[in-house]
Amino acid sequence: MKLIIGNRSYSSWSLRGWLAARQSGLAFETEVVPLYGEGWDEAKRTFPELAPSQGKVPVLWDGDVVVWDSLAILDYLADKVGRDRFWPKADDARAMARALVAEMHAGFTALRSELPFNLRIAPIAKPLGDAVRADVDRILTLWAQARARFGQGGPFLFGTFGAADIFFAPVVVRFRQYGVPVPGFAAAYMDAVWDHEWLEAWRTTAAEETWAIPRFDAAAIV
Secondary structure, three states, X not given: OEEEEOOOOXXXXXXXXXXXXXXXXXXXXEEEOXXXXXXXXXXXXXXXXXXXXXXXXXXXXXXOEEEEOHHHHHHHHHHHHOHHHOOOOOHHHHHHHHHHHHHHHHOOHHHHHHOOOOOOOOOOOOOOOHHHHHHHHHHHHHHHHHHHHXXXXXXXXXXXXXXXXXXXXXXXXXHHHOOOOOOHHHHHHHHHHHOOHXXXXXXXXXXXXXXXXXHHHHHHHO
């Protein structure tokens, strides 16, 4: 398998797809496409492995099979290796995990817009607008409910690392990078995600990337 991703420093959806591939336990190659570099508008139309997604990342190729969108990639991999590797076994926990992932996948636009994913910047305390604060409060509520009901088996949302943690990992990065205040239970959860060996590996490789997207860096500190 080959996973096409964008710049690790900026692409939160690539992080989700990559974590899903790691969680599957299957062997895969990673190819990075520098987003928004010189000639990007033309490159994304002509790069053959991005054609099915119209230039969006991540894209997973498995032989002649192609899957794009991070949630679709996770579902495809879960079909290959068994859903228990990604989702809780109990019906009630699995139902809640699916709802959390779906809400994260489709929502929280204010958070995404005002706190852009960026591993290049130094942590900065950024004031939160009302819409972002509402998103943060909703996320903390979801985390609290998951941890209280199903988190007894470990430090992650449903005990062990799984799909919900994969989809909220970029949120953990955002909260840390922008100094979002959180209660103790959330700080402990964020530490567990931040210190996970896969996220540590992603951050290490991101730090080795040589390119920058100035407009993204500027947006992060405004």
